[in-house]
Amino acid sequence: MLLEGKVAIVAGIGPGLGSEVALLFAEHGADLVLGARRREQSEEIATQVRAKGGKAEVVTLDIRDRTACDAAVATARDSYGRVDVLVNNAFHWGDATGFEAADLDRWREVMEVNLWGTLQMTRAVVPAMREQGGGRVVMVNTMSAWRLQPNTGAYTISKAALESATKMLAIELGPHGIRVNGVHPGYIWGPSVKVYFKMLADERGITPDQVYDEIAAETCLKYLPPQEEIAGSVLFLASDLAAPVTGQSLGVNAGHWLH
Numbered sequence: 001m002l003l004e005g006k007v008a009i010v011a012g013i014g015p016g017l018g019s020e021v022a023l024l025f026a027e028h029g030a031d032l033v034l035g036a037r038r039r040e041q042s043e044e045i046a047t048q049v050r051a052k053g054g055k056a057e058v059v060t061l062d063i064r065d066r067t068a069c070d071a072a073v074a075t076a077r078d079s080y081g082r083v084d085v086l087v088n089n090a091f092h093w094g095d096a097t098g099f100e101a102a103d104l105d106r107w108r109e110v111m112e113v114n115l116w117g118t119l120q121m122t123r124a125v126v127p128a129m130r131e132q133g134g135g136r137v138v139m140v141n142t143m144s145a146w147r148l149q150p151n152t153g154a155y156t157i158s159k160a161a162l163e164s165a166t167k168m169l170a171i172e173l174g175p176h177g178i179r180v181n182g183v184h185p186g187y188i189w190g191p192s193v194k195v196y197f198k199m200l201a202d203e204r205g206i207t208p209d210q211v212y213d214e215i216a217a218e219t220c221l222k223y224l225p226p227q228e229e230i231a232g233s234v235l236f237l238a239s240d241l242a243a244p245v246t247g248q249s250l251g252v253n254a255g256h257w258l259h
Contacts, residue, residue, distance in 0.1 A: 012090030107154040166180055225252065225253070
């Protein structure tokens with residue numbers, strides 16, 4: 001029960017990592033506020049949490065909207081009296097367009113979510129965390145911030161900016177007891193990656209298992225971690241086990257990229 005008595009806001013509840021983080025947090029005793037632009041997945045996860053005796057509130061949360069960010073924090077404080085943890089999992093993929101052909105207005109849209117929206121959601125929790133003497137902010141970043149590949153500029157640049165912001169926030173918020181860290185997954189083995197690997201396999205005339213084996217062979221541990229393992233790393237940074245940890249970028253990619 002690493003989060004017993006704690007209150008966590010998870011921004012970016014979807015069918016993947018955000019939901020896994022929420023369920024794991026609930027198992028470890030956290031009371032939850034679950035937010036995303038669409039409520040369906042959040043409602044489903046909240047139902048699962050409540051069925052096991054946990055507490056969960058659902059909010060409509062677009063992190064680009066300051067009012068929505070403030071409302072999520074107000075829900076946490078009104079329902080549970082405090083905010084101990086924020087997990088910033090909301091993100092925008094961008095598109096696979098090289099720089100010369102890119103519509104830079106679309107790149108700005110990606111930055112608006114991945115950097116500015118995340119900063120806005122983070123600033124919304126700071127007064128509550130400062131008032132209570134501390135808190136944890138966990139940024140779900142990506143290995144792509146380190147392993148640069150062509151045609152991923154909007155996503156890569158926005159996430160690299162978020163890594164720098166994470167360190168700066170750790171410096172400025174540390175005196176208030178607020179720890180700010182990031183996790184950097186690579187391929188997260190789950191439904192969306194399985195679909196992607198099948199697409200790659202079909203293009204090359206091989207099997208999805210062969211694609212998996214090729215990519216897993218690039219990692220130190222020779223496998224691609226499932227989302228529940230990534231969620232475990234988020235839990236660590238959200239818990240008191242990580243009390244002396246702040247401003248860190250934790251690679252959670254089975255050693256796919258050593259930064």
